[in-house]
Amino acid sequence: MNTIARRDAGIVVLVMLAMALGRALASAADGKPTVQLPADRTFAGAEGSPGPVVFSHETHVAFSDGRCVACHPAPFRMLRPTGGFTHAEMDAGRQCGICHDGKTARSVKDDCDHCHGGGS
Amino acid sequence: MNVATATERPGSRMGFWEIFGALVLVAFAAVTVLRFTRGLGAVTNLSDRFPWGLWIGFDVLCGVGLAAGAFTLTAIVHVFNLHRFEPIVRPTVLTGFLGYLLVIVGLLFDLGQPWRIWHALVFWNPHSVMFEVAWCVMLYTAVLALEFSPVVLERLRLDRPRRVMHAIATPLVIGGVILSTLHQSSLGSLYLIVPAKLHPLWYTPLLPLLFLISAVGAGIGMTILESHLSERAFERRLEMDLLEPLARGMVVALGVYGMLRIIVLAQNGALAALRQPGYEGIMFLLEFGVGVVVPVGLLLVERIRTHPTGLTVAALFAVAGFVMNRLNVSVTGMEGAAGVRYVPSWMELVVSLGLVALGFALFALAVRYLPVFPEATHPADR
Amino acid sequence: MRTVGLLYDSTRCTGCGACTAGCKEANDLPLPIEERTTAYTWTVVDDVAGAKMRRLCMHCLDPTCVSVCPVGALEKTPAGPVVYDGTRCIGCRYCIMACPFGVPKYQWDRAIPVVGKCILCAGRVAKGLPTACASVCPTGATLFGERDALVREAHARIAAAPDVYVDHVYGLTEAGGTSVLMLSGVPFESLGMKTNLPKQPLPLLTWRVLSKIPSFVVVWGACLFGVHWITKRRDEVRAFEAAEREKPR
Numbered sequence: 001m002n003t004i005a006r007r008d009a010g011i012v013v014l015v016m017l018a019m020a021l022g023r024a025l026a027s028a029a030d031g032k033p034t035v036q037l038p039a040d041r042t043f044a045g046a047e048g049s050p051g052p053v054v055f056s057h058e059t060h061v062a063f064s065d066g067r068c069v070a071c072h073p074a075p076f077r078m079l080r081p082t083g084g085f086t087h088a089e090m091d092a093g094r095q096c097g098i099c100h101d102g103k104t105a106r107s108v109k110d111d112c113d114h115c116h117g118g119g120s
Numbered sequence: 121m122n123v124a125t126a127t128e129r130p131g132s133r134m135g136f137w138e139i140f141g142a143l144v145l146v147a148f149a150a151v152t153v154l155r156f157t158r159g160l161g162a163v164t165n166l167s168d169r170f171p172w173g174l175w176i177g178f179d180v181l182c183g184v185g186l187a188a189g190a191f192t193l194t195a196i197v198h199v200f201n202l203h204r205f206e207p208i209v210r211p212t213v214l215t216g217f218l219g220y221l222l223v224i225v226g227l228l229f230d231l232g233q234p235w236r237i238w239h240a241l242v243f244w245n246p247h248s249v250m251f252e253v254a255w256c257v258m259l260y261t262a263v264l265a266l267e268f269s270p271v272v273l274e275r276l277r278l279d280r281p282r283r284v285m286h287a288i289a290t291p292l293v294i295g296g297v298i299l300s301t302l303h304q305s306s307l308g309s310l311y312l313i314v315p316a317k318l319h320p321l322w323y324t325p326l327l328p329l330l331f332l333i334s335a336v337g338a339g340i341g342m343t344i345l346e347s348h349l350s351e352r353a354f355e356r357r358l359e360m361d362l363l364e365p366l367a368r369g370m371v372v373a374l375g376v377y378g379m380l381r382i383i384v385l386a387q388n389g390a391l392a393a394l395r396q397p398g399y400e401g402i403m404f405l406l407e408f409g410v411g412v413v414v415p416v417g418l419l420l421v422e423r424i425r426t427h428p429t430g431l432t433v434a435a436l437f438a439v440a441g442f443v444m445n446r447l448n449v450s451v452t453g454m455e456g457a458a459g460v461r462y463v464p465s466w467m468e469l470v471v472s473l474g475l476v477a478l479g480f481a482l483f484a485l486a487v488r489y490l491p492v493f494p495e496a497t498h499p500a501d502r
Numbered sequence: 503m504r505t506v507g508l509l510y511d512s513t514r515c516t517g518c519g520a521c522t523a524g525c526k527e528a529n530d531l532p533l534p535i536e537e538r539t540t541a542y543t544w545t546v547v548d549d550v551a552g553a554k555m556r557r558l559c560m561h562c563l564d565p566t567c568v569s570v571c572p573v574g575a576l577e578k579t580p581a582g583p584v585v586y587d588g589t590r591c592i593g594c595r596y597c598i599m600a601c602p603f604g605v606p607k608y609q610w611d612r613a614i615p616v617v618g619k620c621i622l623c624a625g626r627v628a629k630g631l632p633t634a635c636a637s638v639c640p641t642g643a644t645l646f647g648e649r650d651a652l653v654r655e656a657h658a659r660i661a662a663a664p665d666v667y668v669d670h671v672y673g674l675t676e677a678g679g680t681s682v683l684m685l686s687g688v689p690f691e692s693l694g695m696k697t698n699l700p701k702q703p704l705p706l707l708t709w710r711v712l713s714k715i716p717s718f719v720v721v722w723g724a725c726l727f728g729v730h731w732i733t734k735r736r737d738e739v740r741a742f743e744a745a746e747r748e749k750p751r
Contacts, residue, residue: 033514033641068520068638069535073527078520078638161610168540168607171595199726201733232593232608232615239592243573249708250596251572252715294726298719312707313570313600316698328711454599 037061043085051116053085063105141477148474151467155229165465170454174464177450178472179226181307182443183219184257185331188339189346190216190264191300192369198293205362207494210271211350212343214492217264218482220257222475229471249309256303263296271490305332311449317457320390321404322449330380334411337373338442340366341415344435346483348428354487356495358428367431370438371419378412403444403452411441506582506627507561507649507681508636509656512693513666515554515643517547521635528623528634541607541618545635548694553686555693556644558635559584559605559620560673561681564703567597567606575617582649582681583622591616602677602699622681649681656683678703 037057044052064070068078075095076082090097090108099105106114155163166173193212196202228234240254266285273282285292308331311318324330344363351358385391394401415438424430455461464472486492522535525545536543538557545558561584568576568584575590576597586606593615598606609615623633631637636646645652656671672690673680676699684695691697 035640068518069523072523078524159613171598199730236592239573245574247569248572
């Protein structure tokens with residue numbers, strides 16, 4: 001693993017640890033589970049990309065009825081950030097393309113701005 | 121019986137049982153291939169909820185117990201010096217030796233990675249009852265091999281080694297009795313660790329003692345049955361003058377065992393629950409009736425005890441009851457907590473039956489080629 | 503060395519299954535994710551009429567599985583996790599039969615099978631990381647930490663909200679105490695957790711017997727030899743007396 005990826009992984013872990021503590025303290029008050037999803041992930045994008053893509057758990061969790069196993073641990077990892085997202089893979093029906101195929105969810109070929117314009 | 125009969129190749133006929141046995145062994149071979157190529161799940165009805173089934177409950181728990189005649193008989197002859205029982209020592213030790221060998225083969229089927237069976241020799245956990253059982257069974261099988269070796273040495277006319285074996289007979293037998301006492305009771309100790317799982321009709325801190333006593337009784341029962349079957353297969357006379365006093369010993373063992381069971385059940389409240397017996401209650405009553413009440417009742421009657429058929433029938437009940445008890449401990453008594461009923465698959469049955477068939481076949485082979493019975497020994501060989 | 507554990511608070515669990523997924527990933531277990539724990543899925547969340555309960559190894563303080571394994575394939579590490587060495591295992595399945603919580607599972611489908619169970623992410627814990635399940639839990643229902651601190655936290659929660667929780671920290675004393683502790687809003691039995699377990703660790707039940715073996719061997723050996731010696735002597739005396747009687751006077 002290269003240093004940048006290792007640093008990212010370390011940051012993710014630290015963030016998760018902090019979140020765990022925070023969740024525990026926050027959940028105290030009303031006894032109802034306070035769900036704190038992982039932070040949004042920003043993918044800067046390769047050369048020629050129309051803009052960074054921000055992946056948000058908030059929007060996606062709603063679509064899976066709160067079932068983490070819909071996406072995890074495969075094809076999307078939880079403990080280490082999954083990388084290497086490319087349109088080639090998505091067009092072939094892998095990675096985001098598993099759902100974003102135009103039938104289950106909007107296709108990756110549709111509206112570039114939706115993902116690359118800071119939406120999602 | 122005269123020597124001429126003994127040379128008539130006993131046990132070589134092809135009757136119904138011989139054909140049945142052969143068919144079982146063919147199926148056994150097929151199941152063996154399946155077992156080792158496809159794994160336990162493909163061949164057994166075992167599961168995470170029920171990890172031990174027929175192969176442990178019958179092959180191991182009953183196999184070891186039924187071979188207990190060897191240590192009982194050798195103790196009677198060599199420790200108590202009652203040498204008049206000498207004539208039935210050899211066939212009983214043969215039964216024991218074959219029994220233990222078949223238990224080991226049965227284990228090779230049951231273990232998930234049987235090629236690692238030697239691991240207990242180098243990886244030790246003295247806190248485990250199974251570790252102790254493994255070592256005792258290994259050592260005792262070696263003792264049985266040595267105790268049986270004079271028969272082979274006599275046939276091979278290796279006089280010096282045979283005399284050496286004879287000289288070490290007493291310490292060997294004492295070692296064998298100690299090892300047997302340890303592992304026969306330890307088979308019961310295996311179940312001490314599951315007080316919340318094993319049904320109160322069978323769970324008791326006295327499990328090791330109960331397993332030991334029932335093994336003594338069952339071992340004598342097997343000795344009587346083996347004599348009866350040998351009488352029929354090899355045209356021999358039943359040694360009633362020896363078997364009758366042994367049967368009395370069996371009555372004592374079964375009687376003590378039965379009383380201990382009742383006391384335990386009275387103390388833990390399970391006896392009272394028998395007034396409205398559920399599935400477990402009925403299984404217990406069957407086991408107790410067949411294994412204790414009937415044989416003791418029959419053998420207390422002198423006319424039955426001194427009659428070959430009466431003796432054999434009583435022994436049959438005792439052995440059947442013993443098997444029922446061990447299956448009740450390992451299967452029936454564990455089903456409630458497991459939440460599933462376990463029934464062995466036909467392939468599990470084939471393996472268990474196959475091992476029994478192998479036992480009969482090997483016994484017959486041994487009798488044919490070795491001086492197992494006293495009259496089979498030519499005077500010139502002595 | 504600190505002993506770590508987990509605190510699972512059923513009232514904070516939404517049954518999302520993140521723990522199940524995270525565990526799969528951390529331990530490189532094959533898909534699919536099953537509904538019950540198996541040799542390939544080491545933790546699941548059950549739903550019983552809306553109430554949740556995780557199924558996983560309890561990492562007992564004096565584990566039954568560790569004591570029964572004939573080859574010592576299971577080990578209670580000082581850090582807390584009960585780990586499994588698949589290279590020692592002979593597949594006797596005594597651990598599966600004996601575990602009072604019904605935890606270990608077997609690879610029944612394999613020709614070369616091993617046992618599978620939660621190992622409290624012993625590798626991650628050794629590096630100072632929390633378990634995977636605790637890391638990914640989005641509500642904090644699963645908390646990782648030192649056992650003593652978790653026990654205090656559990657009691658504090660019960661005290662702070664006595665109408666929310668059943669007044670019992672499961673795992674405090676069951677089978678001698680476990681490293682995995684649980685809180686619930688409904689009776690533990692209703693969630694399939696055994697409440698008839700002794701407070702004493704189960705290994706004591708067999709150690710009571712096994713520890714007496716060395717002395718038993720000595721005493722029993724002496725008895726047997728004694729009987730042999732006495733009866734042999736009796737026979738010798740009888741034979742001598744019989745020979746004496748037959749001598750011509």
